[in-house]
Amino acid sequence: MALHGLLTLPISQVVISAACTCPPVTVGQPSRAHFVYSSPSANRKLILSSCSNNNPYTVAGAMQEVAAGEEEHELKLLGTWRGPFALRVRLALNFKGLSYEYQEEDLANKSKLLLESNPVNKKVPVLIHNGVPICESLAILEYVDEVYRGIGPCLLPADPYQRARARFWAAYIDNKLVAPWWKMFVGKTNKEKDEGRKQTLAAVEMLEGALGECSKGKTFFGGDNVGYIDVVLGGMVAWMLGTKALCGVELLHATKTPLLLGWMESFGGLEPAKVVLPEVDRLVEFAKMKRAQRTLI
Numbered sequence: 001m002a003l004h005g006l007l008t009l010p011i012s013q014v015v016i017s018a019a020c021t022c023p024p025v026t027v028g029q030p031s032r033a034h035f036v037y038s039s040p041s042a043n044r045k046l047i048l049s050s051c052s053n054n055n056p057y058t059v060a061g062a063m064q065e066v067a068a069g070e071e072e073h074e075l076k077l078l079g080t081w082r083g084p085f086a087l088r089v090r091l092a093l094n095f096k097g098l099s100y101e102y103q104e105e106d107l108a109n110k111s112k113l114l115l116e117s118n119p120v121n122k123k124v125p126v127l128i129h130n131g132v133p134i135c136e137s138l139a140i141l142e143y144v145d146e147v148y149r150g151i152g153p154c155l156l157p158a159d160p161y162q163r164a165r166a167r168f169w170a171a172y173i174d175n176k177l178v179a180p181w182w183k184m185f186v187g188k189t190n191k192e193k194d195e196g197r198k199q200t201l202a203a204v205e206m207l208e209g210a211l212g213e214c215s216k217g218k219t220f221f222g223g224d225n226v227g228y229i230d231v232v233l234g235g236m237v238a239w240m241l242g243t244k245a246l247c248g249v250e251l252l253h254a255t256k257t258p259l260l261l262g263w264m265e266s267f268g269g270l271e272p273a274k275v276v277l278p279e280v281d282r283l284v285e286f287a288k289m290k291r292a293q294r295t296l297i
């Protein structure tokens with residue numbers, strides 16, 4: 001890895017991202033920067049290639065060098081292209097600019113690797129880091145954020161109160177949005193579907209308020225940059241957009257949820273999201289077919 005030249009850079013051109021400092025501390029030039037990577041496997045620091053300060057996601061280029069030069073950096077993700085839980089992990093890895101191998105799972109015929117990696121729940125996503133599996137999407141997000149601290153944007157805020165709040169909303173999304181959404185979509189009776197619909201709409205309204213509060217007038221839950229809540233909800237973007245076609249319910253309204261509508265457009269327009277978010281029509285067709293067959297989605 002051609003890092004030696006970079007190591008000789010004058011300190012005035014370097015952005016130092018110490019192991020627990022978020023965001024990176026900038027020293028010198030405002031427009032171009034170099035990053036220091038604190039290796040999770042060894043106590044050594046590497047300065048990575050230059051990134052534009054204007055776009056934290058261009059650190060992806062730098063990560064390619066880590067992948068090439070850090071012999072113990074090996075990430076493999078088991079997921080499905082449409083699952084909101086695997087999608088949030090892919091979003092997080094992309095936003096952090098981490099390279100990883102992706103294995104698409106067939107839930108009707110789960111791979112040996114999945115069954116061995118997640119023997120308890122046998123579900124995706126599973127992230128395998130240097131051969132060690134990590135299960136449960138929220139645990140994976142936190143793991144990635146901790147291990148690759150200083151690489152790309154931090155997902156969880158540095159402040160303990162803000163961190164607790166981000167975790168609160170992530171749990172809310174799982175329990176009060178995703179679970180009722182599912183009930184609305186595959187509920188066995190009309191009563192069950194109707195309950196799911198009411199709960200989902202109530203959750204969307206609550207999340208509109210949460211976005212206003214967390215973003216402090218900026219675009220994302222994380223403020224100017226995408227953070228933990230953004231990627232957690234991000235996994236649901238295509239499902240939310242497909243809700244009208246799948247359940248006959250309009251989830252977002254220009255008058256009732258203008259912030260979430262704006263969030264969705266901005267989030268979906270970012271390159272790290274664009275490359276993984278499923279195409280809504282494809283998702284709708286697939287989900288309808290699976291619902292008709294009553295098989296795992």
Ligand SMILES: N[C@@H](CCC(=O)N[C@@H](CS)C(=O)NCC(=O)O)C(=O)O
Pocket residue numbers: 083084085086107122123124125135136137138296297
């Ligand atoms: N709480 C889990 C949920 C994961 C989950 O439900 N995954 C689904 C796909 S979206 C799955 O693997 N289902 C397979 C099964 O139920 O056997 C997480 O956050 O990772």
